Amino acid sequence: MNQTILVLGDSISAAYGIQRERGWVALLQERLDARGRGARVVNASTSGWTTSDGLARLPMLLAHHRPDIVIVELGGNDGLRGLPLASIRANLIAMIETARERGARVIVVGMEVSPNLGPRYTAAFQEIYREVADRTRATLVPSLFAGFDPTMLQQDGVHPTAEAQSIILDNIWPELLPILR
Numbered sequence: 001m002n003q004t005i006l007v008l009g010d011s012i013s014a015a016y017g018i019q020r021e022r023g024w025v026a027l028l029q030e031r032l033d034a035r036g037r038g039a040r041v042v043n044a045s046t047s048g049w050t051t052s053d054g055l056a057r058l059p060m061l062l063a064h065h066r067p068d069i070v071i072v073e074l075g076g077n078d079g080l081r082g083l084p085l086a087s088i089r090a091n092l093i094a095m096i097e098t099a100r101e102r103g104a105r106v107i108v109v110g111m112e113v114s115p116n117l118g119p120r121y122t123a124a125f126q127e128i129y130r131e132v133a134d135r136t137r138a139t140l141v142p143s144l145f146a147g148f149d150p151t152m153l154q155q156d157g158v159h160p161t162a163e164a165q166s167i168i169l170d171n172i173w174p175e176l177l178p179i180l181r
Contacts, residue, residue, distance in 0.1 A: 002038045002039060002040055003037075003038070003039040003040070003068040003069065003180065003181055004039070004040050004041075004042060004065055004066060004067040004068055004069075005028070005039055005040070005041045005042070005067060005068070005069045005070075005071065005176075006042045006044055006061060006062075006065050006067035006069070006070045006071070006104070007025050007028075007041065007042065007043050007044060007045055007071045007073065008044050008045065008054050008057075008058060008061065008070060008071065008072050008073070008074065008095070009025075009043075009044075009045035009049070009071070009072075009073035009074060009109075010045060010046065010047060010048065010049045010050075010073065010074055010076055010077050011045075011046075011047035011048065011077075011159060012045075012073060012076065012144065012159065012160065012168075013025050013043065013045035013073045014043070014045040014046055014047050015165075016047050016159045017154045017156075017159050018154075018161065018162040018165070019162070020043075022162040022165060023043075023165055024165040024166070024168040024169045024172070025041060025043040025045065026043075027165055027166060027169045028041050028169055028172070028173075028176075029041040031169065031173070032180075037180060039180065042061075042065050042067065044057070044061050044065075045073070048077060049074060049077060050074065050075075050077045050078045050081070050083070050091075051074045051075050051078050051087075051088050051091035051092055051095070052078075052087070052091055053074075054072065054074045054091070054095055055091045055094050055095050055098070058070075058095055058098050058099065059098060062098070062099060062102045062104070063102075066102070067099075067102075067104050068103075068104060068105065068181075069104060069105050069106075069107065069176070069179060069180075070095075070099040070104045070105070070106050070107070071106075071107045071109060071172065071176070072092065072095055072096070072099075072106060072107065072108045072109060073109040073111070073144065074091075074092070074095075074111075075088055075092065075111045075125075075128070075129070076111045076112075076113065078091075079111065079112075079113030079114075079117070079121075079125045080113060080114070080158075082117055082121065085121070085124050085125060085128060088125070088128055089128050089131065089132060092108060092128065092129075092132045093132055093135065093136055096108065096132070096136045096138050097136070100136075105139070105179050106136070106138045106139065107138065107139040107140075107141060107172070107175055107176060107179070108129055108132055108133050108136075108138045108139070108140055108141070109129070109141040109144050109172065110126065110129035110130070110140065110141055110142045110143045110144060111125075111126075111129065111144060112125075112126055112143065112144075112145055113125050113126075129142070130142070139175050139176075139179060140175070141171055141172050141175050143171065144168055144171060144172075145160075145168075145171075146167075146171050147167050147170075147171065148160070148164060148167065152164035152167070
C-alpha cells in the first residue's frame, strides 16, 4: 500500500522563485521513487501562508488526500509579520492534533525569523517548534535552514536558491525516514 505525504507549507515549500520541479518537495518525490518507497507526495504549499491559513485549510486537505504523514512547514510568515507567539503555538498544536485525529503522523519543521524583530522575539519564536513537538510528541526537524550560508538564499535574503533545495531535503529526510512504512 502506498503512503501519502502531505506537505503543508509556505513559499519555501512552494519553491518560490525557482522552478517547482527543483524544489525540495519535488526532490523528495524523486528520492522516494528512486528508493522504491512507493509513496506519493502532495505539495499543498502556498506562498504567503501563515499558521492560521494552514489550520483553516487543513481539514479539507486531509479529507481530500487522506495522508499518512503530514509535514508542517509553516510559521515563517507569522514571524515576519511579528504575530503573537501564543497564536503561532496554538495554531501549530491545532494542526498537529487535527492531522492526528485523521490518523496521520506529523512532522513539524522548525523555522527561523530575521533578527530585526529583536532578540527576545527571535529566540522565543525559534523555541516554539521544540515546545510544540515536545508537547504533542510530534517529530521535529529542528531547523529547515541548518547548513545554510547566505549564498544559498535568493536576492530577497529569505527564499532558498535551487541549489539549496537538496540541503532542505537532507534536513527533513532523517526525521521522515523512520516513519515511512
